[in-house]
Amino acid sequence: MYGITTRRVAACTLLLVALSAPSCSDSGKSGDPALSVTPLDLDFGAETESLDLRIENTGGGKLDWELFSFPTWVSFEPASGTNDSTVTVSVNRDEPSMNTGMNTATLSVTAFVDGSRYDSKDVTITAEKLAPGDPVxxxxxxxxxxxxxxxxxxxxxxxxxxxxxxxxxxxxxxxxxxxxxxxxxxxxxxxxxxxxxxxxxxxxxxxxxxxxxxxxxxxxxxxxxYDPNSNYKLQDYFPLAVGNSWQWQQPGMPYTYKITITDQFQKNGLDVWAAHLEDAWTESRDFYLVYSNGVLNVVSDDDANLLDQLPDLQLNTGAPSCGDFANYASFEWLNEDLTPREDYDPCWDSPVTYVPGSLFELIDTYGITGSTMTSADFPLADLPDCIGKLERDNSDHQRLYQVLCKGRGLVLWDYWPLFYENVGGDTLGREALPYQGGVSPVDRPGSNLLFYTYDDVNWTFSFVFGVRSGDTMRPTHVIQTSWDGYVSGTVFVNQDFIPVEWIMEGQTITVHNLGPPGQENQPGVFDPAQAYLIAFDSDQRTEGRLDIYPEPLAQVVDDYEYFSGADMSHVRQLLASQGISTWQQLVTLAKQPGPEQARWQSLALGIGLATTETRLSSSTTLRFLPLDIAVDIGLGLLNDKLGNALCPHCPDQYEPTMELAICQGLYIAAGPVQICHYCFFWTNPISPCINFCQVSTGCFTNICMPTEVSAEWVRQELENNQTGYGW
Missing domain, CATH: 2.60.40.10 (Immunoglobulins)
Structure with a gap:
């Protein structure tokens, strides 16, 4: 028996040897012996148990052969013979040496003439052993x-x-x-x-x-x-001409870019366009656009000498230079050829796929990198004949990050949507107003948001929520956010715009109606001049009486100007324009429906907050909490102009909601009034927030969790606590 070496259990070698013997008959054919083995591949599949292998001497003389097998899952019959013969090869899938899955073996047929090695053939055997169970x-x-x-x-x-x-x-x-x-x-x-x-x-x-x-x-x-005969040149999709301008906005943030082409000239035989960038947050700057080496390049005004390299301009590619207008960088920006294909983005030096389609078709098919925006949210109408640029996100899905539309320009720039453009005098969209402080009414069916204000000094938004009754608005609470959407505080107010509860993260101030001294337990009409305030933070609890009624009105404005350090001359002028000298006059005006009701309600809310802030700061017994956030809310509401509801920071898609854990308990010494302590519900599950409440106040009788602070929930709370709280 011949020894066989195997590389693995499933791949074995079989040796079939043919020997010539003088005692056997010749083949009856003329010429030298010739070994023939057919077929050279035996595939048993998953169910076949035996196949035939034909061995022949197609020449003269005679061949004796003998079959030797090493793999125990393969057997042969007959095991030897002379000249022509049929061998039955069988596989046994029950043999332990046969693995589940595909198994292979090689058979070598060797011929001998006159006792000497003469020829050989290799035959490959494959057989599959199925796993137990049903297919999946x-x-x-x-x-x-x-x-x-x-x-x-x-x-x-x-x-x-x-x-x-x-x-x-x-x-x-x-x-x-x-x-x-x-x-x-x-x-x-x-x-x-x-x-x-x-x-x-x-x-x-x-x-x-x-x-x-x-x-x-x-x-x-x-x-x-796509149509391979179409022209996909960048200049057709991003038309550069003097007077053309484009304005983009970063979603959910008060941040805009506006580029205007201001001049055109020639340099070393190439067209160069001078451009001006207006950045909503930083200073404006000038730069140049020029085609070179198949790329539209950005050359900073500080690097104007680089234009001397034309027509062979060599600039940086990839981050951090790409798109870095703020640092006066010069960089390769956009490929001149937008033909649908896979390529590299010269700006980011990263793989890009160019795909054609309409604007909405591209957005809804691929989605936008880093954004949940759909075509329904996009500030422009659908545009035909666009080229989208796709990149792969962290999940290896291709997503849009830029879209150029024929004759219009970059309508999506690194996930910033285009809000307005002017190309050859043909305008598209609505030009965003410059960012400035103001009050913006919101008239959206089904929304609890009444209006919002933008403070262009502190870059904060104050969103005023409430309920509507016909044309009349009744504010219930104010949520303040930073420019990037972080919720920094909430204030609940009663029907007369007096703040009755302040919620900052980990801090709560509640206003209670205990009646005058000696009559604390007798319910009655809330008197803000006799308010009882209780405050909690993670370290302490403080309580006491405080006059939070905004009178005399002129003194409240003066005190707040001194306390906040902000100029309140516009507040005085606004009050004087309506002949308002008392708090009650302002409340009456703020409750009257009309196109400017939001202005007067914002003013009343701001002065109500300002009163509590200044008097807390001057109190010797109640000066217990840092009031930076509270001051910001007051300043954000005290605006002197009525904004345009179509301003670029309109929060249609980004208005805030805040979820709270409400921890109730702990009777106060002044009377049988339960304390409500709130903390922000940022996490899921709620337990970390509950633990925070327990640590900060120590004892609770129950905990409830509204899903979010809605106007309806706030109004119900106000109505249910008219006697217990100052609501």
């Missing part, structure tokens, strides 16, 4: 994206369970074909092909449905078709 259909991907240029993609279909998988596949679109479309196999590589000649330019989708004895699967297929 698996695919190597659940989506296929042909992009703008691929015509074929591979799809792997396999069995992750036991037994043998039998499947069939079909597509719901005629431009998509599948080969093979069915099989009985535990692994098949399927070719999915797209016939682009059947498609119009634009985005297309299809679904491949796979049914099997191991379950069903659906594969989503996307493809972008």
């Amino acid at each position: 259909l698996s695919v190597d991907t659940e989506s296929l994206d042909f992009g703008p240029h691929r015509d074929e993609l591979l799809l792997g279909i396999s069995n992750s369970g036991g037994g043998m998988l039998s499947w069939q596949a079909s597509a719901d679109q005629p431009w998509l074909s599948i080969s093979p479309s069915s099989a009985e196999s535990n692994y098949t590589s399927v070719t999915v092909a797209a016939d682009r000649s059947l498609l119009d330019p634009g985005g297309h989708s299809a679904t491949i449905t796979i049914t099997s004895n191991g379950g069903d699967k659906s594969i989503a297929v996307t493809l972008v078709a």
Whole structure:
């Protein structure tokens, strides 16, 4: 027996030896002996147990052979012979040496003439051993994206369970074909092909449905078709001409960019455009745009000498230079060729895929990087004939980060949507107002948001929520946020604009109606001049009486000006313009419906807050908490102008909501009034917030959790606590 060396259990070698013997008959043919073995591959699949192997002497003389086997899961009959013979090769899948899955072995047939080695042939044996159990259909991907240029993609279909998988596949679109479309196999590589000649330019989708004895699967297929004869030059999609301008806004933030082409001249035979950038937060700056080496370049005004390199301009690529207008950087910006394809973005030096389609089609098909914005949220109407630039996100999905539309320009710039443009005198969108302090009414059906203010000194928003009754608005609470949407504080107010509860993170001030001294337990009409304040933070509890009634009104304004350090001359002028000299006059005006009701309510809320802030600061017994946030809220509400509801920071998509944990308990010494202590509910589950409340106040009888601070919930709380609280 010949020794056989194996590389693994599943791959074994068999040796079949043919020997010539003088005692045997010749083949009856003329010429030298010739060894023939057919077939050279024996595939037993998953169920076949035996196959025939034909060995012949196709020449003259005679051949004796003898078969030796090493793998115990393979057997032969007959094991030896002379000249022509048929060998039955069998596999035994019950043998322990045969592994689950695919097994291979190699048979070597060696011929001897006159006792000497003469010839040899190799035969490959493959056999599959099925796993126990039922089949389970698996695919190597659940989506296929042909992009703008691929015509074929591979799809792997396999069995992750036991037994043998039998499947069939079909597509719901005629431009998509599948080969093979069915099989009985535990692994098949399927070719999915797209016939682009059947498609119009634009985005297309299809679904491949796979049914099997191991379950069903659906594969989503996307493809972008384009006209190869179309012109995809950047200048056609981003027209540079003197007077053209574009304005973008960062979503959810008071931050805009505006670029205007101010001049055009020639340098070394190339067109150069001078441009001016207006940045909402930093100083404006000038720069140049010029095509060189297939790229539209940005040259900072500080680097104007680089234009001397034209026509062969060499600038930086990739971060941090890309898009860094703030630091007067010069960089390669946009590829001149926008033909749909896969390439590299010269600005970010990263892979990019160019895809055609309409603006809304691109947004809704791919989504926008770092944004939940859909076409319904986009500030412009749909535009045809656009080119989107795709990058892969952290989940390896392709997402939009730029869109250029023919004749219009960059309508999406690194996920900033275009709000306004003027191209050749043809305007699109609405030009964003300069950022300035003001009051902006909100008239949106079903919204609790009445109006909001923007403080252009501290960059804060104060969102005033409440209920509407016909044309009349009744504020219930104010939520203040920073420019980036962080909620910094909330104030609840009663029907007369007096603040009755202040909530900062980890800090609460509540205003109680205990009646005059000696009559604390007798319910009655709330008198803000006799208010009882209780304050909690994580370290202490403080309580005492405080006059928070905003009279005399002129003195309140003077005191707040001194306390805050802010100029209140505009407040005095606004009050004087209406002949207002008392708090009650202002409250009456603020309750009257009309187009400027938001202005007077904002003023009343601001003065109500200002009164409590200044008197807390001067109190010797109640000066217990840092009031920086409270001061910001008051300043944010004291604006001297009525803003435009269509201003760029309109919070249609970004108005804040705040969820709270409400911890109740702890009777106070002055009377049977329960303390409500609140903390921000930032986390899920609620337990970290509850723990914080317990640590900061020590004892609770119960805890309730409204999902968010809605106007209806606040109004109910105000009505339920008229006697216990100053509400």
